[in-house]
Amino acid sequence: MLGKTTPYQPTAGSNLNHAEIVSTKIAVSMIKRSKHPILILGSYGEGLEYLEKLNIEKIYTPRDMNLLDAIKKISNEKKHDLVIFSGITYYYLAQAITHLKHFSDITSLTIDNMYHPNAKYSFPNMEKKEHLEAIKRLVMLVNNP
Amino acid sequence: MKVEGDIKKIVSPLLKSKNLKITGSIKIGDYEEPSEEWESIGPTPKPKITDLRKWDFKLLKRYPPFYMPICDMCCLCTFGKCDLSRGKKGACGINIKAQQSRIVLIACCIGAACHAGHSRHVLHTLIERFGKDYPIDLGNSIDVEAPITRTVMGIKPKTLGDLEKVLDYCEEQITHLLSATHTGQEGSYLDFESKALHAGMIDDLAREVGDIAQIVGFNMPKGDANAPLIEMGLKCVDKNKSVILCIGHNVVPGAEIMNYIEDNNLEEEIEVCGICCTAIDVSRYNDRAKVIGPLSRQLMFIRSGVADVVVVDEQCIRTDVLEEVLKTGAVLIATNEKMCLGLEDLSHLSEDEIITKILRDRAGLILDEHKVGKVATELAKIISKERKHTKDKCLPTLEEVRALANKCTECGWCDRVCPNSFEVMDVMIGAKEGNFDKFKELYKKCYGCGRCECECERKLPIVSMTTKVGDYFFKDLDFKIRAGRGPIQDVEIRNVGAPIVFGDIPGIVALVGCANHPNGEEEVAMIAKEFLERKYIVVTTGCAAMAIGMWKDKDGKTLYDKYPGEFKAGGLVNCGSCLSNCHITGAAIKVANIFARLPLRGNYEEVADYILNKVGAVGVAWGAMSQKAASIATGANRWGVPVIVGPHSTKYRRMYLSDGNDFEVFDKSCKEVVKIGPVPEHLITPAENMKECICMIPKLCMRASDGPKGRGMKIYHYVSVYEKYFGCMPPDLEKFVRTESDIPFMMKDKIKEYLKEKNWKPREKLPKDPTLIY
Ligand code: SF4
Ligand code: SF4
Ligand code: SF4
Numbered sequence: 001m002l003g004k005t006t007p008y009q010p011t012a013g014s015n016l017n018h019a020e021i022v023s024t025k026i027a028v029s030m031i032k033r034s035k036h037p038i039l040i041l042g043s044y045g046e047g048l049e050y051l052e053k054l055n056i057e058k059i060y061t062p063r064d065m066n067l068l069d070a071i072k073k074i075s076n077e078k079k080h081d082l083v084i085f086s087g088i089t090y091y092y093l094a095q096a097i098t099h100l101k102h103f104s105d106i107t108s109l110t111i112d113n114m115y116h117p118n119a120k121y122s123f124p125n126m127e128k129k130e131h132l133e134a135i136k137r138l139v140m141l142v143n144n145p
Numbered sequence: 146m147k148v149e150g151d152i153k154k155i156v157s158p159l160l161k162s163k164n165l166k167i168t169g170s171i172k173i174g175d176y177e178e179p180s181e182e183w184e185s186i187g188p189t190p191k192p193k194i195t196d197l198r199k200w201d202f203k204l205l206k207r208y209p210p211f212y213m214p215i216c217d218m219c220c221l222c223t224f225g226k227c228d229l230s231r232g233k234k235g236a237c238g239i240n241i242k243a244q245q246s247r248i249v250l251i252a253c254c255i256g257a258a259c260h261a262g263h264s265r266h267v268l269h270t271l272i273e274r275f276g277k278d279y280p281i282d283l284g285n286s287i288d289v290e291a292p293i294t295r296t297v298m299g300i301k302p303k304t305l306g307d308l309e310k311v312l313d314y315c316e317e318q319i320t321h322l323l324s325a326t327h328t329g330q331e332g333s334y335l336d337f338e339s340k341a342l343h344a345g346m347i348d349d350l351a352r353e354v355g356d357i358a359q360i361v362g363f364n365m366p367k368g369d370a371n372a373p374l375i376e377m378g379l380k381c382v383d384k385n386k387s388v389i390l391c392i393g394h395n396v397v398p399g400a401e402i403m404n405y406i407e408d409n410n411l412e413e414e415i416e417v418c419g420i421c422c423t424a425i426d427v428s429r430y431n432d433r434a435k436v437i438g439p440l441s442r443q444l445m446f447i448r449s450g451v452a453d454v455v456v457v458d459e460q461c462i463r464t465d466v467l468e469e470v471l472k473t474g475a476v477l478i479a480t481n482e483k484m485c486l487g488l489e490d491l492s493h494l495s496e497d498e499i500i501t502k503i504l505r506d507r508a509g510l511i512l513d514e515h516k517v518g519k520v521a522t523e524l525a526k527i528i529s530k531e532r533k534h535t536k537d538k539c540l541p542t543l544e545e546v547r548a549l550a551n552k553c554t555e556c557g558w559c560d561r562v563c564p565n566s567f568e569v570m571d572v573m574i575g576a577k578e579g580n581f582d583k584f585k586e587l588y589k590k591c592y593g594c595g596r597c598e599c600e601c602e603r604k605l606p607i608v609s610m611t612t613k614v615g616d617y618f619f620k621d622l623d624f625k626i627r628a629g630r631g632p633i634q635d636v637e638i639r640n641v642g643a644p645i646v647f648g649d650i651p652g653i654v655a656l657v658g659c660a661n662h663p664n665g666e667e668e669v670a671m672i673a674k675e676f677l678e679r680k681y682i683v684v685t686t687g688c689a690a691m692a693i694g695m696w697k698d699k700d701g702k703t704l705y706d707k708y709p710g711e712f713k714a715g716g717l718v719n720c721g722s723c724l725s726n727c728h729i730t731g732a733a734i735k736v737a738n739i740f741a742r743l744p745l746r747g748n749y750e751e752v753a754d755y756i757l758n759k760v761g762a763v764g765v766a767w768g769a770m771s772q773k774a775a776s777i778a779t780g781a782n783r784w785g786v787p788v789i790v791g792p793h794s795t796k797y798r799r800m801y802l803s804d805g806n807d808f809e810v811f812d813k814s815c816k817e818v819v820k821i822g823p824v825p826e827h828l829i830t831p832a833e834n835m836k837e838c839i840c841m842i843p844k845l846c847m848r849a850s851d852g853p854k855g856r857g858m859k860i861y862h863y864v865s866v867y868e869k870y871f872g873c874m875p876p877d878l879e880k881f882v883r884t885e886s887d888i889p890f891m892m893k894d895k896i897k898e899y900l901k902e903k904n905w906k907p908r909e910k911l912p913k914d915p916t917l918i919y
Contacts, residue, residue: 008561016217017230042833062837063871066830068211068795072802089663090566092833095795098213102230102241 004124008114012094017101019115019122024134027111028141030121031056034082034107040070042088045112046128047135051086055143061088067096075104085110085119086135094118111138183301187748190299191314194321194343200750201339201783203917204757207808208801208828210338212245215798219244222328237328245798246337247326249775252797253344254323256776259460260348260724261315262483263394264355266459268308270397270514271362277306281357284367286634292734292745293353293727297346299747305362308354315351318343338799345779346749352777353727359396360631365429365721370637370711372628372719375428377436377694379615380622382418382451384536387529389521390452391419391427392443394460394723398480398517399427402456403434405518415525420446421461422687422722429629429721436626438695439688441592441660441768444469445612450539453528454521459483460723461659461771467508473539474532476524477508480517485510496520500527540613541606543581549610550576552603559597559607564793565590565663569597569607581614588615590665626694627705629686629721633732635739637712641682642740646759648855650714651862652846653682655729655786656689658766658774661793668835669767670696673704673717675839679862680714681846686726688768690719726777730784733760750918757785758810758915759850761859763825763842764788767835769797778829787825787845792833801828805877810849811919812912818919819912821849822880836870844881849915853886861889864896879903883911 005021007013022030031037039058041051052058057080061067067088074080083106085093093110097118100108110116111123113131126134189196217230219239227235234240239247271279281302283290291302294311302308322344325331331340359365366372382388391399399419406415418435419427420443427434437446440461447455447466450473457466459481467486470477479486488510491499496519503509503524511517529536541549550573559569567590572583588611597607615622644650654676656669669692673683685693694703708717712732720728737743737755745752756762764781766774769790775797778788782801790797807820824847832838843863851859860881867875879900882888884907888896 009564009566010561014215014217014230016228062833062840063873064876066837066841067833068800068802068831069805072211072804076804089792089833091564092792092795092831095213095215098215099211102214103212 005115006125007094007117008125009091009094012091013117014098014101018117019110019119021115021124022109022121024137027109027121027123028138030082030107030109031084031142032145036080037082037084038074038080039084039086040067040088041086044089045087046132048087050135050139053143054139067092068099071096071099075100075106080106082107082109086112090114111135184744184746186299186746187744187751189749190747192297192749194318194340197343197749197783198336198339200753201342202335204342204782204801204828205335205338208803210242210246210334211800211802212242213795213798214241214245215796224328239332242334243332243337246334246341247331249797249799250322250337250341250344251326252772253341253348253776253779254319254326255772256774257315257344257348257351258319259773260355260776261312261319261351263459263724264351264358265312266395266481267355267362267397268305268312268358271358272305272309275305275362277304277309279305279361281305281307281361283357283360283632286636287368287632288635289735289738291353291357292731292738293350295745296734296747296749296752297350302357305358308358311350311354315347315354318347322347341779342783345776345781346783348773348776349727349730349780349784352724353731356631356721356724356727359426359724363396363400363430365426366628366630368632368634369630370709370718372630372710373432374625374705375432375434375436375628376623377438377626377691378622378624379437379442379446379449380620381435381624382416382437384451386414386416387525388416388418388452389454389456389525390437390446391417391423391456391458392421392462392466393458393481394422394426395458395481396423396426396430397514398456398458399423399434400430401514401518402521403427403431405522409522411522415522422724423458425629425687425690425722429631432628436691439660439666439691441662441666441688444593444595444608445615447473448539448609448612449616450475450536453532454478454525456480456517456521457484460773471507474535476503476528478503478517478521479508479510480512480514482512492516500524540609540616543613543617546610546613547576547579549605553577553605554603556602558600558602562596562600564594564596567591573605581618584611584614585618587611588619589667592660592662621697621701624694624697625703625705626691627710627717627719629690629719629725630710631721631725632728633712633718633735635735638732638735638739641713642736644714645736645761646740646850648761648848648851648859651679651681651761651843651855651858653684653732653760653762654842654846655762655764656683656685656693656767657687657726657729657764657777658689658768659770660688660692660768661770661791662692662768663792664835666692666695669693670704671835672765672767672839672842675866676842677704677708677715677717682712682714682716682718684712684718684720684729684732686720686729687723689766693717723773723777729764730781730786733762733784733786736760753783753785754916754918757825757917759848761846761848761851762786763845765838765842766794767791767838769794782828787827788829789838789841789845790829790831791838792831795831800830802830803827805880810912810915810917813914813916815913819910819915820908821912821915822883824848824881840866840870840875842866844875847881849912853884856881856883856887857889860887860896861892864892874899879905883908
């Protein structure tokens with residue numbers, strides 16, 4: 001699929017500020033460097049079963065909490081310094097995450113196989129297989145220092 | 146007695162005496178109401194923009210706006226474009242929150258203007274026909290004929306002429322509201338929101354005018370629970386007849402067509418069908434009219450070529466409808482000044498001249514509805530003969546679909562531009578091999594927006610291909626919808642008032658709004674089914690009402706066949722079109738008035754406070770798309786009715802979310818401030834998927850006034866849907882159990898165990914008569 005840095009849905013961006021692309025390696029070091037990372041994990045996509053094993057605090061959305069409630073809570077509490085998203089309906093997350101972009105200092109990172117322009121950092125668009133490998137690697141590297 | 150000037154100032158000191166009656170003639174603005182002793186007048190008849198600001202600020206404090214800027218910039222004036230991201234301000238000084246709320250206000254103004262314009266057109270037509278003195282009579286079962294007008298305007302409308310005055314007020318307010326969005330006016334996001342809430346209220350009022358006018362003027366059902374079942378679906382039309390398709394929202398042209406057909410005994414020759422709210426409203430006028438379905442089926446049905454004549458009126462019509470209709474060999478008639486499509490105005494010509502002209506030009510604009518009846522019908526007869534052998538050729542054959550799919554380069558861009566990211570490419574890959582399974586799935590979910598086609602590098606007519614697959618494989622696309630019944634009867638309210646307020650009826654679920662569904666229409670029907678089985682009252686309107694009918698059980702029965710149309714536990718109540726949403730808020734208002742005897746007249750705040758704290762109703766706009774949907778939802782919010790929207794609605798940019806902690810209310814009977822759980826938790830919130838939406842509904846139906854039995858019932862449903870859809874207990878249940886008596890007997894053990902884990906403590910005080918007004 002072409003255009004690794006074109007938003008997966010080309011109109012999902014919010015115009016001026018688009019996410020920086022990160023590799024698995026950089027994502028891993030971001031998570032490791034973070035004092036209080038949190039993963040907000042949705043219910044779609046193939047990497048979920050691996051991400052469930054990731055050794056960091058998690059919120060399962062929507063089961064544990066509505067996505068906006070989670071974003072609101074995290075940005076109000078100011079406890080976390082990195083919030084990672086995966087497995088959430090693309091256009092829904094793309095829109096919701098703009099709240100963090102404008103109203104919070106928390107770093108946001110998306111690790112789906114679709115480039116998310118409204119995060120601070122995002123994986124690029126990837127083929128599903130390539131993405132699954134990236135997720136497996138990420139989980140392995142974060143969990144085994 | 147004659148009271149002039151600012152009635153608010155005169156009356157407000159006396160308000161505390163509940164039974165105050167003012168008799169004589171009261172002059173409110175330039176409107177003189179004849180002497181009548183129906184209710185004392187409240188503090189805010191015909192509220193100006195700022196009159197309910199205090200109430201709005203109370204709501205906004207509890208439910209602060211949550212913004213999701215869809216764009217980092219503003220481009221509304223030539224100072225710009227301005228970058229408002231990350232704390233920057235525009236050249237005019239505006240910041241991103243104010244800018245978001247400004248856009249929300251603009252959307253609400255568009256919505257309110259749309260309904261006011263629509264209602265104005267219908268009313269104007271009816272006044273021309275019957276005169277200003279034509280009475281508003283909704284029959285013996287409905288005394289409170291116009292709850293919104295009574296509350297907001299402080300009048301009881303008796304004639305069509307009275308309704309005109311309501312619209313004068315609406316139009317004035319919309320002008321002021323819209324002007325506040327000009328560069329260099331309002332600067333506070335909270336005030337923009339208060340104005341958006343005002344626009345929402347005006348929208349509600351304008352809709353009530355339009356729907357009451359059309360009910361009395363076109364003799365539509367007046368709260369009839371047994372309104373007839375109407376045929377619906379892409380397959381309900383007899384293709385061998387001449388077919389007229391009406392699209393839009395305005396009943397007037399469609400009604401003229403029905404009249405002409407009946408007057409000339411052409412029923413056996415001509416089929417009239419409709420898409421979107423026009424369909425619903427024409428079927429309220431004449432039950433022979435057929436409903437094709439919601440907006441989502443618009444392009445598909447036009448492309449299918451079944452219609453010989455397409456008549457468009459206003460709102461939510463594809464703006465490329467002319468191009469699409471001409472491709473099928475049909476002709477198009479535009480009938481409304483809001484949608485002229487560049488066509489020549491033929492209104493001054495005689496009907497026969499218009500017919501000749503349209504046969505030559507294939508389309509025309511007719512602004513005189515009287516002529517539309519004959520022109521559309523006679524044209525349909527001619528065109529259907531002309532198209533006899535070509536009608537079936539509008540769509541590709543299944544073989545051709547396969548051949549087209551073989552041209553697909555598998556570039557994947559269709560997937561990426563589809564609003565729902567449907568996997569269109571995989572559908573094509575399957576079809577190349579003659580496997581249509583994924584195509585059939587796509588047909589059920591796709592709303593035919595055509596974005597994939599526009600992007601396709603091979604220019605594949607993906608919507609036509611999908612339509613063909615649906616047409617070929619699904620033979621049972623014939624459904625039923627109950628004709629819109631209009632308002633809820635006073636006696637129905639009397640019967641359910643107490644059980645609603647104490648919670649014994651676990652809630653009213655209003656499924657409304659457009660067809661921007663993330664996964665097709667069926668989910669709306671599934672939500673309705675879940676809550677009908679649980680004996681909630683399910684009310685519906687518009688595209689959602691159609692979506693509910695587009696599902697059948699194994700015996701071929703739709704939910705309209707299975708559930709009664711009464712406003713009672715387990716009833717499925719189709720009020721009608723978008724305009725008819727007024728009867729849903731109207732029902733909540735009537736609970737306050739008929740059951741709790743709260744005066745309505747000019748008494749907005751008190752009524753809204755009652756609804757927020759005591760009427761367990763929730764709106765669900767699963768496919769909300771339009772600016773009208775934005776203003777409808779915002780209008781419901783100001784009345785204190787929470788709304789759940791689908792995932793696409795985050796693009797409205799703003800939700801009203803509490804932080805989920807305890808709320809404070811004032812207990813009128815103990816005269817003290819009491820803490821309660823967060824009920825209702827949010828005023829407008831999205832759900833990502835149907836499961837989440839279903840699980841939110843019972844929670845958002847909880848109210849401060851619930852008795853222990855009622856709260857227990859609501860908790861029962863909350864736990865039971867959570868277990869059904871997520872396989873666990875709701876993670877925030879402890880917030881909603883006030884004391885042990887709220888625990889439903891059937892779930893006692895597991896809830897107690899859960900509460901123990903959460904370190905739950907019973908509340909010491911529960912408000913007897915909760916209010917936000919103190
Ligand atoms: S209205 Fe204000 S923010 Fe918008 S373009 Fe003009 S100056 Fe910039
Ligand atoms: S027409 Fe259907 S498949 Fe194509 S983009 Fe629109 S919703 Fe997606
Ligand atoms: S955009 Fe067209 S060519 Fe590309 S994958 Fe989709 S159908 Fe095939």
